Amino acid sequence: MSRKARSAGMIFRFWSHMAIMLIIGLPDAAHTQDYPFVGFQEASVPNGNEPALHAGIWYPTLARPQETSLETFTQEVAPGGAIVGQTLPLIVISHGGGGSLASHYDTALALAHAGFVVAAVDHAGDTFGDQRQVLKPWRRPQQLSRLITFVLEAWQDRDRVDPRRIGAFGFSNGGFAVLVAAGGKPDLALIDPYCHDHPAHDLCSALRSAGVSSVAALPVPSDAWRQDDRIKAVAVAAPAFGFTFSAGGLNHVTVPVQLWRAADDRHQPDPWYDEAVRAALPLPPELHVVAGAGHYDFLAPCSAALAKLAPIICIDPNGFDRAEFHRLMNAQLIHFFRSKLK
Incomplete structure (x- = not known):
């Protein structure tokens, strides 16, 4: 056999060996494997004495996907497809105010x-269809914890989830919820002096529109800010109420944090939100400042139907490429959660 043939044979055997190892699993393969298709289920999550929460769960599958409607969007998923993989990490998602x-x-x-089970919930009382409880921000982290409990204890595929590897992603009000769930303790009494100094900011104008002259009298429960020790890493985009975490409010957030700021955020302007969170964290976060991005650019790229219904959250007047940004952001989120949830 010629040297060239022997060399070709060695290369073939090397890559064959690598392919076999990928199939049977390298020591960390379950943490880094990509899957061709995504399954999707809707679920009802117990919510104490209130009606059940509506949730969606995405997960790896080998079942063939189809175009499936999700509110105003269309996603390529296999509804109810069989889950694939073992000891999969879990990421829970908390949407922004008025979202879903x-x-x-x-x-x-x-x-x-990328091999994660992902669960998102409609935050009862703070969705696009119901904002009657928006002035009770402590409800959101409680609902997020109930979502985790449901996936770990009641979901039909709970045995496929690794309870030691749980992360959370939150945007705006959801970013606040995720920080609280990770150990943050805000001081809502700081909202009144903030609005006295910044009456034109979105939060303050929204409170006035709702007829709220002061939040100092809000009946905050004694156990409002409860940490969920199951969460081991968090990614936070444009967190709401950032300035309320001053004076040690984030001292107990010791899990890894990935923090995202839109450089052109006119709804939650710097330095009172993202920068306030960065400064209050006891450990430096992995910080991403996105040039040219506005507040709503962290939302999924809009469908034509959503752009017609809610142009304010869909139109990027500065020409920012939201779709390309999301490809980059999602890749960074995957890398972060893979590296931190080992």
């Missing part, structure tokens, strides 16, 4: 393709 479980569906799809 579909708000970050593209990120959920990307994470599920």
Whole structure:
């Protein structure tokens, strides 16, 4: 046999060996494997004495996908397809104020393709169809914890989830919820002086529109800010109420944090939100400042139907390429959660 043939044979055997190892699993293969398709299920999550929460769950599958409607979006998923993989990490998603479980569906799809189980919930009382409880922000982290409990204890494929590897992603009000769930303790009494100094900011104008002159009298429960020790890493985009975490409010957030800021965020302007969170964290976060991005660019790229219904969250007047940004952001989220949830 010629040297060239022997060399070709060695190369073939090397790659054959690598392919076999990928199939049977390298020591960390379950943490880094990509999957061709995504399954999707809707679920009802127990919510104490209130009606059940509506949730969506994305996960790896080998079942063939189809175009499936999700609110105003269309996603390529296999509804009810059989899950594939073992000891899969879990990521829970908390949407922004007035949003829904579909708000970050593209990120959920990307994470599920990367081998994560992803669960998102409609936050009762703070969705596009019901904002009657928006002034009770402590409800959101409680609902997020109930979602985790459901996936770990009641979901039909709970035995496929690794309870030691749980992360959370949140945007705006969801970013606040994720920080609280990770150990943050905000001081809502700081909202009144903030609005006195910044009456034109979105939060303050929204409070006035709702007829709220002061939040100091809000009946905050004694156990409002409860940490969920099951969460081991968090990614936070444009977190709401960032300034309320001053004076040690984030001292107990010791899990890894990935923090995203839109450089052109006119709804939650710097330095009172993202920068306030960065400064209050006891450990430096992995910080991403996105040039040219506005507040709503962290939402999934809009469908034509959504752009017609809610142009304010869909139109990028500065020409920012939201679709390309999401490809990059989702890749960074996958890398972060893979590296931190080992």
